[in-house]
Amino acid sequence: LVLFLLLKYRSKQPTTQAEMLKAISQDDEDQFPVIFSQACQYLLLVFGVDVKEVDPSEHSYVLVTILGLSCDRMPSGRKGMPKTALLVLVLWVILLEDDRAPEEELWEAVRVMGVYDGREHVFYGEPRELLTQVWVQEGYLEYRQVPGSEPARYEFLWGPRAHAETSSEQVLQHMLTVNSRKPGASLFLCREAGSHEKEQVNPDEEGLSTWGNPAVEDTLGVKVVDLVAFMLVKYCTKQPTTQAEMLTAVSQTDQEQFTMIFHQACECLQLVFGVDMKEVDPIEHSYVLVTILGLTCDGMLRGKQGMPTTSLLVVVLGVILLEGECAPEKEVWKALGVLGVCAGREHVFYGEPRELLTEVWVQEGHPEYRQVPGSEPARYEFLWGPRAHAETSSVHVLQHILMVSRRRLGASLSLCHEAASNEEERA
Template identity: 50%
Template sequence: MSISHMNELSKQGEDDVDPKERQGLVEEQLLGIEEEEEDVTLSSSLSSYSSILSDSPEEVAAAVASSPPQGPESACPSLTAGQAILLSQPQKECPGNEDEEGKNTREDPEDAESSQKEALRLKMVDLVVFLVVKYRKKQPTTKSEMLSHVIKEHQDHFPEIFGQASRCLRLLFGIEVKEVEPSNDIYFLGTTLGLTYDGGHCLPKTGLLVTILCLILLEGDCAPEEEVWKSLNVMGLYDGREHCIYGEPRELITRVWVREQYVVYRQVANSDPARYEFLWGPRAHAETSRLKVLEYLLNLKSKNPLSEEAQGKEEEEA
């Protein structure tokens, strides 16, 4: 069954498709992907947490943290974010005056391409910051607003920038960008899978919570602690080491989320030495479902870096 077929089933709603049958179809599709590509695992997919930002999630974290949670509507955080990132990067030594040496000052094509990619990457970071501010203020946004405030001179690359920013928001922060009025290109931002927890601070932490719930589900609803940490290590998260977005992960996972009833952390029966495992907590069961998580995983495993929405708009414009 193709992904497009699965998307059609999803759009039909639970009234038209039996939930158990729908869940079975999603599981079948996930298994099909894994059979075609043996190396496709959740761990490899989650490596996108770092690779999507050239191994520098700190850039987005610093940019979001430096942006004001409240401010005038006309204020665009992208300028501050871009400047902060540029200042945090090592500056290249300025070459000598090529005119004086009689050298050709034209830019090398490879350098021009590299500069273009870096400019688009910075615009992606700027757009992430802009959308996180919108999320904090519970305000919708529009395509025209994103173009005028953030994208500016790179408007031809909007589908690429928007697609990457949407993926970054989903993976790092657990924020979904949803088009609520397609005719007017109006978007609203909410938490992934309908979860109500976001950390309550500057940087939303729902992205990691979704990851933990996915890992538990894929381990048969009961994930050994050692397997969870193997996957988190792929993302650059280590026991006892502060992370730029999530803080100290063990504290967050085994205490905060246990207290919030999203996760159950318990000792494996009769284990000596003691081993521990994770299960979904009652709040996770109340706010989301296995089906939603499986569909999320199916979307995560898609190779296309652009969101379906951005891809469709690009095809229409072409």
């Protein structure tokens, strides 16, 4: 079905469900929705092509590139395969690298799609030629030497055509949407299709070997939780801290192990509480703790000991953006359920969430909570409030969520659950 749809895309022809059923010799219409959904996801993730329904009664569709990007040129021998998905990934990496991506960082990022510098790709052709010549000539990318670098290093920036055809907000929002779809199966299919390439993709070698030992992990995990608790006290009292203080707080003398403990604790603070650890003196190793994205929400319900809630607010603001800047209440609670936050159920860190979202934050001006006009029975929705617009932007929120989503969250979220269990035992 994917090959059939690609032919329709290349010939700029619409198609219908009847045509697709015939193309794949599928008589069972009950199975077709599953096949169609998988094919559409594959097209989106691998080729950057969207299947748009134009006539629901006739079940007719057209195929268009995502985000309005019109890139269609391809190095010789690639038979015009669309490669918009790869371009969007490149544009996204540039955004994450503060609008200019070092060349080595970009090549590292595109490995997720099985794309390597100097290795012919079954769909995208010779990637160096594509990135440094074709897309540069088309105006999508700028490729230049880093000023003053010796030996010469290079970097990528958005080109004028990328700025004209799309925006940073659209790219970030698209990547966040894609990221929420569990793309593993489609990326696996992409690699399977390119399996004739001799070299195999090496697995990521993230983390340090110490974490592979369960006994050591248990000991270090406890120390991570202790360090998180210490940092939260410093945050709530608005006091700076130093590495020496933190080493004492977790009774840690091994500097190498402390580096791992510190890294995990900082990640947990950011993911669960929305607090960043900022180094202010590299010589003294002193730090301050600040909320992410410049948000100043500190409103908290009685009894929760002032735990920061910024991370939860950023999730809510992100859901609102993904729902077209106006999120139905049920969609917000559905998204928060992934974090273990449910309406009417007291949360060990965030307190009573319904009161937090619909009263405390509304009074602070971060979200707006209103009845859907004309709804009967009454339905409600969330929008960004004036304070959210004043303190941050949609680009910053989407960019932060995407940066978080690039990490492996399991370790930090398990620490969150462990910390929550400890809090409940102490209560």
